[in-house]
Amino acid sequence: MKPPTFDYVRPASVAEAIDALAAHPDSKVLAGGQSLIPMMNMRLARPTALVDIGRLDELAGIEANGSLRVGATARQSTVLENEQVGRRWPLITAALVHVGHPATRARGTFGGSIAHGEPASELPAVMLACDARFLLRGGSGEREVAADDFFVGHYTTVLADDELLVQVEVPDPAGSAWGFGEIVRRHGDYALAGAAVRLAVDGDGTVEEARVALFGVSGRPIRATAAEEHLLGTRLGDERAAAEAGRAALSGTEVTDDSFVSATYRHDAAAAVVERALLEAALRRRGTN
Amino acid sequence: METKQGTVAVTLTVNGEKRVGVAEPRMLLSDFLRHGLGMTGTHVGCEQGVCGACTVLIDGQPGRSCLAFAVQVEGATVDTVEGMAEPGELSDVQQAFRAEHGLQCGFCTPGFLASTQALLEQNPDPTDDEIREYLSGNVCRCTGYQGIIAAVRRVATERKAASHDA
Ligand SMILES: Cc1cc2nc3c(=O)[nH]c(=O)nc-3n(C[C@@H](O)[C@H](O)[C@H](O)COP(=O)(O)OP(=O)(O)OC[C@H]3O[C@@H](n4cnc5c(N)ncnc54)[C@H](O)[C@@H]3O)c2cc1C
Ligand code: FES
Ligand code: FES
Numbered sequence: 001m002k003p004p005t006f007d008y009v010r011p012a013s014v015a016e017a018i019d020a021l022a023a024h025p026d027s028k029v030l031a032g033g034q035s036l037i038p039m040m041n042m043r044l045a046r047p048t049a050l051v052d053i054g055r056l057d058e059l060a061g062i063e064a065n066g067s068l069r070v071g072a073t074a075r076q077s078t079v080l081e082n083e084q085v086g087r088r089w090p091l092i093t094a095a096l097v098h099v100g101h102p103a104t105r106a107r108g109t110f111g112g113s114i115a116h117g118e119p120a121s122e123l124p125a126v127m128l129a130c131d132a133r134f135l136l137r138g139g140s141g142e143r144e145v146a147a148d149d150f151f152v153g154h155y156t157t158v159l160a161d162d163e164l165l166v167q168v169e170v171p172d173p174a175g176s177a178w179g180f181g182e183i184v185r186r187h188g189d190y191a192l193a194g195a196a197v198r199l200a201v202d203g204d205g206t207v208e209e210a211r212v213a214l215f216g217v218s219g220r221p222i223r224a225t226a227a228e229e230h231l232l233g234t235r236l237g238d239e240r241a242a243a244e245a246g247r248a249a250l251s252g253t254e255v256t257d258d259s260f261v262s263a264t265y266r267h268d269a270a271a272a273v274v275e276r277a278l279l280e281a282a283l284r285r286r287g288t289n
Numbered sequence: 290m291e292t293k294q295g296t297v298a299v300t301l302t303v304n305g306e307k308r309v310g311v312a313e314p315r316m317l318l319s320d321f322l323r324h325g326l327g328m329t330g331t332h333v334g335c336e337q338g339v340c341g342a343c344t345v346l347i348d349g350q351p352g353r354s355c356l357a358f359a360v361q362v363e364g365a366t367v368d369t370v371e372g373m374a375e376p377g378e379l380s381d382v383q384q385a386f387r388a389e390h391g392l393q394c395g396f397c398t399p400g401f402l403a404s405t406q407a408l409l410e411q412n413p414d415p416t417d418d419e420i421r422e423y424l425s426g427n428v429c430r431c432t433g434y435q436g437i438i439a440a441v442r443r444v445a446t447e448r449k450a451a452s453h454d455a
Contacts, residue, residue: 001336008293008314008360016290030361037356038337041317050314052361077350101426103404104338106350107357187425 072111138163179277237282246275304372341427
């Protein structure tokens with residue numbers, strides 16, 4: 001199908017973009033267009049104006065001094081190929097391989113994947129696991145929001161209509177162990193269930209801090225706090241602890257039941273991906289030490 | 290700030306030639322190429338980004354032409370299947386698809402050719418797994434993919450041999 005008509009605005013700066021969003025009611029930000037344009041083609045979205053931030057160079061930078069700062073419109077493929085990211089934030093690189101395909105990653109933006117608020121997307125969960133912070137700028141100024149507080153529900157975040165996600169900041173994960181896994185029907189599809197985990201361990205391999213994030217299982221990406229609590233004080237790579245954490249992962253969560261798979265399937269799938277991601281984290285750590 | 294309403298002129302460099310057409314902001318790049326410029330080599334299957342038939346190279350990178358508005362890529366360089374070889378000739382990638390039965394009906398082929406071109410530029414000697422992963426965003430309902438993978442492998446091998454000979 002063809003998209004409905006709209007006015008096209010190409011601002012020359014972030015400030016102009018914010019003014020344009022405020023000036024056009026029912027407008028939307030256009031970044032890489034890899035989610036918004038399909039929705040418009042299917043007429044699931046009918047914005048009256050699009051504010052194209054895709055060419056704003058001021059939003060496209062990647063900086064890795066201490067923490068990682070990724071501009072919202074850095075292309076997914078650019079982040080995937082960035083060597084510093086691969087070396088110091090390998091969880092992000094590992095996840096990006098699963099975000100669509102080369103042709104969607106070349107246009108799709110890092111920030112767009114987060115701002116879109118798709119619950120089965122990889123990056124939002126990775127942001128939770130990494131304790132990322134988002135810099136937002138809008139008509140009423142600038143604010144910083146933790147990933148934990150950003151995602152509200154299906155395609156809904158705390159972003160206001162005239163607000164842009166401008167930058168993503170990811171702390172240095174120095175020395176932490178990590179794992180990532182997802183269950184999909186075909187490579188590059190949205191996940192039926194997926195997990196991103198990051199663990200801080202002491203010199204003896206005891207887990208001191210655990211962040212277990214899930215995607216594809218609920219209306220938004222979530223932290224599996226019950227699984228995290230289970231892991232504290234256990235040894236990294238303890239098979240029983242990993243299995244128990246997997247089983248605990250979805251306790252208390254309303255699990256998605258849809259035309260692809262049932263909630264029961266997702267329960268089992270989530271338990272499996274969490275367990276595998278935890279064991280993989282331990283294996284990888286042994287491999288590098 | 291630039292605001293575009295109604296019908297506007299769009300300039301692109303398509304297969305090395307400057308082309309100007311008119312488009313409403315909502316006109317997809319795929320339709321701009323096919324209807325605006327009469328270049329029907331780029332195929333449209335799903336218009337949802339899923340099938341990959343419409344894949345072209347935008348500023349050298351693979352992109353779904355059904356997931357870009359023509360106005361959005363104003364000024365860009367676009368390469369389509371029409372520009373892969375001189376009229377009446379086939380590029381090495383096209384020849385390999387023919388030799389390895391990498392196509393039957395041909396609907397998906399322009400997209401596969403664009404993706405293959407991009408893959409081999411980034412990675413001149415991909416493994417079978419890398420080929421499969423890179424082409425996972427292109428769907429073919431006819432060939433069963435084996436011929437397509439063999440075609441990509443053939444181009445890589447031929448290019449390697451040619452560079453050794455040179
Ligand atoms: C075939 C296919 C497969 C895919 N598979 C996956 C997958 O497996 N996993 C996955 O995660 N994604 C997948 N995607 C979606 C991914 O490719 C998109 O790139 C991403 O979801 C959106 O990023 P974008 O830059 O394209 O944003 P757009 O499509 O331009 O925008 C998406 C939404 O976010 C808003 N937005 C974008 N940027 C900002 C910003 N900086 N500030 C405020 N609001 C903003 C827009 O207004 C819009 O509502 C797939 C897409 C396709 C076509
Ligand atoms: S027509 Fe563009 S991906 Fe199918
Ligand atoms: S050759 Fe017919 S769809 Fe691929």
